[in-house]
Amino acid sequence: MRLTNAKSMKQGIRAVAARAGVSTASVSRALNNPDAVSPSLRARIEQAIDALGYIPHAPARILSSRRSRTLGAIVPTIDNTMFARGIASLQQYLSSVGYMLFLTTSGYDLDVELQQARNLISRGVDGLVLRGDCHHEGLRKLLADNAVPFINVGIYQPDRPYPCVGTNNEAAAHRAAAHVIELGHSRIGIVSALQRNNDRASARVAGFRRALTENGLALPPQWHVEVPYTLDDAREAARYLLNLKDRPTAVVCGNDVIAYGVLLEAERDGFSVPRDLSVVGFDDLDWSRHLRPSLTTIHVPTGETWQRAGEYLVRSLAGEQTIMHREIDFSLVVRESTASPAKS
Amino acid sequence: MRLTNAKSMKQGIRAVAARAGVSTASVSRALNNPDAVSPSLRARIEQAIDALGYIPHAPARILSSRRSRTLGAIVPTIDNTMFARGIASLQQYLSSVGYMLFLTTSGYDLDVELQQARNLISRGVDGLVLRGDCHHEGLRKLLADNAVPFINVGIYQPDRPYPCVGTNNEAAAHRAAAHVIELGHSRIGIVSALQRNNDRASARVAGFRRALTENGLALPPQWHVEVPYTLDDAREAARYLLNLKDRPTAVVCGNDVIAYGVLLEAERDGFSVPRDLSVVGFDDLDWSRHLRPSLTTIHVPTGETWQRAGEYLVRSLAGEQTIMHREIDFSLVVRESTASPAKS
DNA sequence: GTCTATTTTGTAACCGTTTTCAAGTGGTGT
DNA sequence: ACACCACTTGAAAACGGTTACAAAATAGAC
Known part of the structure; x- marks a missing residue:
């Protein structure tokens, strides 16, 4: 026929x-x-x-021209304001230059990430946007074998041989901790995200710790707790921390959502923020300025970061020379959730 | 060569x-x-x-087999917890049955939506997931011409000839308003999302109004205000409403984000919720139960809704018989933000 | 007006799969 | 043995574009 x-x-x-x-x-x-x-x-x-x-017919076009004007992105989850914002910016930028975005999620699982990468490559993407630099061993090989350009977003590691764009999480975290130290706190707790397979989380913890160490402050093991990414988990962590006989007067958090949890739980348990407890977040999500008390946090220009990632790939696909490591500035935003400790 | x-x-x-x-x-x-x-x-x-x-090589495969095992979805924005959740569920389901998802955003613009649909069809998607049933005239023709199956998600319109899955927004909104009426309120305001090009928003407003009318309650024009989808806009609307010499004792909102805005602004202006003002949301986002006071709202199973949409398309692509109109149950979740009005 | 350099246009091979169709293989019932 | 079947396998023609190459047309220079 x-x-x-x-x-x-x-x-x-x-x-x-x-x-x-x-x-x-x-x-x-x-x-x-x-x-x-x-x-x-x-x-x-x-x-x-x-x-x-x-x-x-795009597939035919791709088949014939061996180029798809499509980028792939793999994020841990879309169900997270940070990533949602980043993806939105990236997508908007890409569509402005005639590219499309293939979005997939890995659920913080490196094996899944690898699988998705394979999937995307099979789909014919011209390049890949990855989160962080903590990947499956096979992923680098896969990318190299197939000559797929990629960039690690959300981190800044000028010493590594891979392209990246993002803020220096260690430095930013250091700044956050320095802030409460400057306010006079010496009993400082940390509630971080799970560090496993999450270089961003670890970098932040490292920054927190360095600030403490540099100022001769101790971090009793029970003052550092790690939690998954949900409000409920963060609240539970806060409850634990606040019920210690010997509790911190300030808590620096791995991200804003965790900080919200700490804030909510503190108030629920009758502690007043910032009088009884100072709280610092990280990311500066929308909610942070609306909350009462509003949240002192590290502002990270997520949209810009992801857009730059797109720019990098699009430009290098066009054969232009581009800088491999791009640092995005952060800033400390001081709001109502931090203050000097009550004199004991 | x-x-x-x-x-x-x-x-x-x-x-x-x-x-x-x-x-x-x-x-x-x-x-x-x-x-x-x-x-x-x-x-x-x-x-x-x-x-x-x-x-x-997927494109070659698609070209040859004329089928891509890929669905397209067009949402107004990804930067919105509701959609993010829905998309996450849809994506997870699709990947469990070996499908992929091509996600694009329209920014609430029907022309852009049409353009994106064209884009997705050109990409060879097997089917399309759309939000609501308010589309560009050319979209239906495009879908028909190219024989692309689709489904409208987030609404329930059994009387229309298009497949859809979602809650009955009108009925749910009616329930929400009925709740405050049952509590004894008679001075009820509405803060809704923009109704233009948003059938979901309009259905909710319709439901609110019907409840008022059925109970012989009047809705002075200044008690109904429409706002874009941001916390700031919602707060401004609330400020306006609360500063009326003749203000409502309860406000029903088009969605939870709007309700958050009203809640925040009310407290900021020294009104106590629910003593001075009852507030009802719609969607039941995560935050709603964490907020203080926690938010009375309509719970909508977003994840299930979007997954069902995926199921519908996958099954009809497999040639199975499926129901065109699927209603997803909602429920009223009563929390702390509503109470009987203070006796005047 | 002739000749060359340049720009437009057409022809057809190729991109990497799927799928039709026919051919080959081995097992069964008689 | 023989015909008949069911099951595997392979050869080759699509699928709908792009692009290398050649041919044709146009422009410019003398």
Whole structure:
């Protein structure tokens, strides 16, 4: 039943060519590189195109041209304001330059991440946006074997041989801890995200610790607790911390959501923030300024970060020279949740 | 330079076939329908596949088979907990049945939505998940012309000829308003999302109004205000409402984010919730139970809704018979933000 | 007006799969 | 033995574009 009537195909570039009375090559050119075809032809072709309601078939195009104008992104979860914002920015930027985004999630599982990468590569993505630099061993090999450009986003590691764009989490965390130290606190607890397979979380913890050490402050083991990424877990951690006979007067948190949990639980247990407890977050989500008390936190320009990641890939795909390691500035935003400790 | 050495291609199904000493047809079969090939061959092929690290080329596969095992979804924005949750569920379900998801955003703009649909169809998606039933005129034609199955999610309209899955927003909103009426309120304000191009928002407003009307309550024009989807806008609306000389004792909101804004602003202005003002939300986001006072709201099983949408498409693509209109139950969750009005 | 350099256009091979169709293989019932 | 079947396998034609290459047309220079 596959009679290739050569000129009649119901649709497709050949139908357009037939209707416009030109060759398929010209139609293709009119589509991909309009300047390469004379205005008269172009007009005829364009007219044929929308007379037929022709929609180019991307897979065929990809197959033939070996390039998809599509990037892939793998994030731990989309269900997280941080990532949602980042992805939104990235997507917006990409669509402004004619690219598309294939988004997948790994659920913080490196094996799944690898699997998704394979999936995306199979899909023909031109490049990959990854979160952090903590990946499965096979992932680097996969990327190298298939010559897929990629970038690690959300971290800044100028010493590593991989492209990245993001804030220096260690330094930012250091700044956060320094803030409460400057306020006079010496009993400082840490509630961080799970560090396993999460270089961002670990970098932040490292920054917190360095600030403490530099100032000669001790961190009793029970003052550092790690929690998964939910409000409930953070609240539970806070409850534990606040019920210690010997409790901290300030808590620095691995991210804003954790800080919200600490804040909520502290108030629920009758502690007043910042009078009885200072709390510092990290990320500066929308909620942080609305909350009462509003949250002192590290502002991270998530949107910019992800957009830059897109820019990097798009530009290097275009053959332009680009900087491999880009640092995004953070800033400390002081709000109501921190104050000097009550004199004991 | 294109010498097709017929057997040697660096990679691709032909390389696998050559290495395993079989035809490309067999490799293809081993991949798509393992039972159709003898165990011995299958073993040889599989061994060749991972010896070569072969990754099938999806675009070629799509081109040839005219089916992509990929669905497209167009949401107004990803930067919104509701959609993020829905998408996450949908994606998880799809990946569990071997499908992928192409996600795009329209920014509440029908033209952009149409454009994105064209984009997705060009990409070869097998089906489309849309939000609501308020679309560009050309979209229906586009879908029909290209025979692309789709489903409208987040609404329930059994009377329309299009597949949909979601809660009955009108009924749910009615329930929400009925709740405050039952509590004894008679001065009830509405803060809704923008109704333009948003059938979900309008249905909710309709439900609120019906409840008021049925109970003989008036809705002075200044008691109904529409706001965009941000906390700041919601707070501003609340400020306006609370500063009226003649203000409502209860406010029903178009969604939880709006309710948060009202809650925050009310407290900031010295009103106590629920003593001075009752507030009802809609959606039951995570925050609603953590907030103080916690928010009375309509619980909507977002994850289930989107998963069902995926199920519908996957099943109808598989040729199975499926119900076109599926209603998802909502429930009223009564928390701390509502109470009987203070006796005047 | 001729000749060359440049720009437009067309022809057809190719991108990496799937799938139709026919051919080969081995087992069964008679 | 023979015909008949069910099951595996392979050869080759699509799928719908892009693009290398060649041919044709146009422009510019003398």
